[in-house]
Amino acid sequence: MAKGPYSEKVMDHFMNPRNMGEIDDANGVGEVGNPACGDVMKIFLKISDNNIVEDVKFKTFGCGAAIASSSMATELMIGKNIDELLQLTNDAIVDALGGLPPAKIHCSVMAEEAIEEALKDYFKSKGEDPAIVDEMKAKIKKDN
Amino acid sequence: MIYLDNVAGTKPDQRVIDKMMPYFTEHYGNPSAHFYPIGREAFEAMEAARAEVADFIGAKPDNIVFTASGTESNNIALKGFLNHSANKGKHIIISEIEHFSVDTLVTKLISEGYEVTKLKVDNGGLVNPSDLENAIRKDTVLVSIQYVNPEIGTIQYTEKLGGICKSKGVTFHVDAIAAAGYVEIDVEKLNCDMLSIAAQNFYGPKGAAALYIREGVKLMGLMDGGFQEKGYRSGTENVPAIVGMGEACAIAKAEMAEYVPRLEKLQKKLWEGLGGMFDFLNFTGHETRRRPGHVSFWIEYIEGESLLMWLSLKGFACASGSACSSNILAEDEDDLVASSVLTAVGVPTDICAGSLGVSMSRYNTEEDIDKLLEVLPETVQKLCEMSPMYNRDK
Numbered sequence: 001m002a003k004g005p006y007s008e009k010v011m012d013h014f015m016n017p018r019n020m021g022e023i024d025d026a027n028g029v030g031e032v033g034n035p036a037c038g039d040v041m042k043i044f045l046k047i048s049d050n051n052i053v054e055d056v057k058f059k060t061f062g063c064g065a066a067i068a069s070s071s072m073a074t075e076l077m078i079g080k081n082i083d084e085l086l087q088l089t090n091d092a093i094v095d096a097l098g099g100l101p102p103a104k105i106h107c108s109v110m111a112e113e114a115i116e117e118a119l120k121d122y123f124k125s126k127g128e129d130p131a132i133v134d135e136m137k138a139k140i141k142k143d144n
Numbered sequence: 145m146i147y148l149d150n151v152a153g154t155k156p157d158q159r160v161i162d163k164m165m166p167y168f169t170e171h172y173g174n175p176s177a178h179f180y181p182i183g184r185e186a187f188e189a190m191e192a193a194r195a196e197v198a199d200f201i202g203a204k205p206d207n208i209v210f211t212a213s214g215t216e217s218n219n220i221a222l223k224g225f226l227n228h229s230a231n232k233g234k235h236i237i238i239s240e241i242e243h244f245s246v247d248t249l250v251t252k253l254i255s256e257g258y259e260v261t262k263l264k265v266d267n268g269g270l271v272n273p274s275d276l277e278n279a280i281r282k283d284t285v286l287v288s289i290q291y292v293n294p295e296i297g298t299i300q301y302t303e304k305l306g307g308i309c310k311s312k313g314v315t316f317h318v319d320a321i322a323a324a325g326y327v328e329i330d331v332e333k334l335n336c337d338m339l340s341i342a343a344q345n346f347y348g349p350k351g352a353a354a355l356y357i358r359e360g361v362k363l364m365g366l367m368d369g370g371f372q373e374k375g376y377r378s379g380t381e382n383v384p385a386i387v388g389m390g391e392a393c394a395i396a397k398a399e400m401a402e403y404v405p406r407l408e409k410l411q412k413k414l415w416e417g418l419g420g421m422f423d424f425l426n427f428t429g430h431e432t433r434r435r436p437g438h439v440s441f442w443i444e445y446i447e448g449e450s451l452l453m454w455l456s457l458k459g460f461a462c463a464s465g466s467a468c469s470s471n472i473l474a475e476d477e478d479d480l481v482a483s484s485v486l487t488a489v490g491v492p493t494d495i496c497a498g499s500l501g502v503s504m505s506r507y508n509t510e511e512d513i514d515k516l517l518e519v520l521p522e523t524v525q526k527l528c529e530m531s532p533m534y535n536r537d538k
């Protein structure tokens with residue numbers, strides 16, 4: 001059969017999305033939308049007292065690449081600490097998926113942004129300033 | 145694979161292919177070479193095809209120009225006509241749901257000093273004839289409105305629109321590409337001056353299309369070259385494909401009366417089956433004035449590309465007008481845009497929804513539709529469960 005526009009990995013995550021759903025007692029929830037195509041991605045985080053991602057789930061309204069990106073992102077997130085989460089870029093998601101068509105890169109950016117939003121929500125829920133996420137991100141970018 | 149994307153092109157009829165083959169293998173001469181047999185054979189076959197195409201749309205063979213695609217027919221019609229009558233007036237009228245080959249073309253002409261009116265359509269996709277009447281001005285030179293819209297299946301009041309143009313003395317072009325083979329075409333009844341059809345849309349091959357030009361209507365060819373197609377379309381004709389197109393026209397003419405009612409039955413079955421399926425499914429296009437075998441709709445909460453991909457995995461080929469699925473080969477996300485046809489008929493693009501177009505051919509069976517009706521609910525349910533918008537307020 002002819003190959004489609006997506007890699008095997010993308011198709012696998014599209015057909016069998018990992019960690020799809022919601023977490024009732026999440027302590028960080030992030031939602032981002034893409035005004036261009038109206039897509040919405042939502043990430044639910046459960047971070048333990050020692051700063052480790054215990055559980056993560058996603059819900060996505062979007063294309064095949066968006067669904068696969070969110071599914072892959074959750075796989076890469078589980079068991080990571082907050083620092084590592086912040087280092088998870090869309091490039092890493094694209095790599096793990098075996099590449100995405102150029103026009104679909106922004107769908108993986110949505111996943112990175114959703115993680116950021118979820119972390120901000122997490123800090124807010126702990127009574128801290130969510131702006132710390134932006135600062136930490138900026139620092140990581142500078143260090144690289 | 146159950147093929148339900150026939151507005152994108154149909155499976156060629158085997159009789160068409162059989163008729164074409166000798167023009168690759170034996171009669172491969174250039175149809176402009178009249179002084180040896182294989183050239184003359186190619187020419188004669190091409191002229192026989194021209195007569196069949198003409199007969200199919202109620203025209204004379206002399207009025208038919210062969211081109212290579214529907215897009216090319218539309219381009220020759222519009223640009224060729226305007227280039228010839230450049231100083232007669234600068235106002236053009238189209239509808240807001242035309243194919244790219246018409247819409248982009250006239251939009252570009254604005255920078256050349258043309259004024260363009262894009263007539264609104266109602267929620268069923270219909271141009272109101274009185275709107276056309278009111279839009280025609282003294283300097284209107286050309287009206288181009290499609291007969292059937294491929295995305296939403298709506299059949300325009302083309303006869304009436306043509307009648308208005310005729311009475312006002314304005315040249316009228318009809319893009320009948322999605323109509324041919326499904327809706328009867330008679331250039332006299334439609335009151336049109338030019339009309340485009342393409343063989344691949346009704347069981348013929350790709351690479352053959354035609355433009356009807358009424359006598360008296362003057363066009364300037366777009367390509368410089370030889371005298372093929374009376375200079376309207378220079379370049380050696382694609383004889384095998386043209387032969388195939390002639391056969392496709394003859395078959396459609398003979399068999400439409402048999403398969404069109406069958407397609408209408410299948411359409412009704414699908415429409416009714418979908419109607420009761422979800423309260424968040426909405427049909428697009430007109431309920432009665434639609435291409436036989438064409439059903440289109442949008443579903444809230446789920447996205448079109450994901451729906452297409454799942455249906456494909458389950459063995460169905462359909463179409464979607466969603467932004468995400470619009471241009472997978474684009475270099476840039478900015479090239480992903482939702483169908484303007486859907487916006488024009490009032491589909492809200494600011495809420496989360498996915499559109500789907502199902503267009504049947506005469507090869508489809510009742511079983512195909514049963515299967516689609518069986519697979520759709522589980523597919524939609526799966527995507528709804530994944531959607532952050534579904535059940536949000538419940």
Ligand code: FES
Pocket residue numbers: 034037039061062063064065066104107467468469480
């Ligand atoms: S979510 Fe719209 S293109 Fe990926």
